[in-house]
Amino acid sequence: MNDKRHDRWDVELDRFFALARQSTPDISGVERNFETRVMARIREGREPWYAWAWRLAPVFLVLTLLLAGWSIFYSPERPADPVAMLASGTQEIALLDHLTGE
Amino acid sequence: MPDEDAGLVREAIGGDDEAFAELVRRHKGTVLRRAARFARNQEELEDLGQETFLRVYRDLRSFRGDAPFGHWLSRITVRVCYDALRKRRREEKDVSLEVLAGPVADPSTTNGPSAQMARMILYQAMSRLKPEERLVITLFELEDRSVREVAELTGWSETRVKVRAFRARQALKRHIGGDDER
Numbered sequence: 559m560n561d562k563r564h565d566r567w568d569v570e571l572d573r574f575f576a577l578a579r580q581s582t583p584d585i586s587g588v589e590r591n592f593e594t595r596v597m598a599r600i601r602e603g604r605e606p607w608y609a610w611a612w613r614l615a616p617v618f619l620v621l622t623l624l625l626a627g628w629s630i631f632y633s634p635e636r637p638a639d640p641v642a643m644l645a646s647g648t649q650e651i652a653l654l655d656h657l658t659g660e
Numbered sequence: 661m662p663d664e665d666a667g668l669v670r671e672a673i674g675g676d677d678e679a680f681a682e683l684v685r686r687h688k689g690t691v692l693r694r695a696a697r698f699a700r701n702q703e704e705l706e707d708l709g710q711e712t713f714l715r716v717y718r719d720l721r722s723f724r725g726d727a728p729f730g731h732w733l734s735r736i737t738v739r740v741c742y743d744a745l746r747k748r749r750r751e752e753k754d755v756s757l758e759v760l761a762g763p764v765a766d767p768s769t770t771n772g773p774s775a776q777m778a779r780m781i782l783y784q785a786m787s788r789l790k791p792e793e794r795l796v797i798t799l800f801e802l803e804d805r806s807v808r809e810v811a812e813l814t815g816w817s818e819t820r821v822k823v824r825a826f827r828a829r830q831a832l833k834r835h836i837g838g839d840d841e842r
Contacts, residue, residue, distance in 0.1 A: 567836065567837045570836065571829065571832055571833055571836065574782040574836070575782070575801045577779055577782075578778075578782050578783070578802055579801075579804065581779060582693075583692075583693050584696070585689070585696055585705065587702055588702055589688055589689060592692070592706075592709060593681045593684040593685045594681075595710065596681075596709075596710055596713045596714070597677060597680070597684070599710060599714060600677070600717055601677075
């Protein structure tokens, strides 16, 4: 009984294999221009490091422009007179000296 | 043709890209048809094909030329497909529904619903095999290769191939037949 069932599944399996053998894999989509894509990947892997530097050049350019723009347009308010600027710092020291009696 | 392949290999080693492209053009059909037995979709087939030729390009200098280029290429294709099966096995703990779709099949060659169903059942069951068992059963049963050829392609001994083919067949019968066969 068990042997018969065993045989049945062997036959069934062979039938499945026969059906699977008949089917031709569809490779047409991948086969088209396949060598072009392979060669592109090979060339990509062969690129020297400075090829990447050239590719990053636009990014560096944009960063430079942004920094230049920021340095031109960003100007925090400062006293125009340098003597007044110094005096504003020394006034506090003089007041402190006076209060502490030094 | 094999002599021409050897000449192209020499030119490719010398840096001639066009020679290597010609090798790819000549052998892409064979490589992709074999890889399609293991790929689940077109993207995976593209990956397997590209990986095969990238390895060929990388190892071109190790091709000694004492056997036809096609044989050497077949071994690399089998190795790439086996690696992909092992990687997939690590990633997938359970059989996903995607596997039910089976490998890439040409709709024009289907033999009606029963044939398609049989193939689906077979590939679903095959997806549950161990990578080495699936590789052996695919080469042995679907590509109709002899034990000796499978041994040459995989680098395993003939005894090991026979044992793995037997185990794969037993496992497939269990998967297809259900629990009553266990």
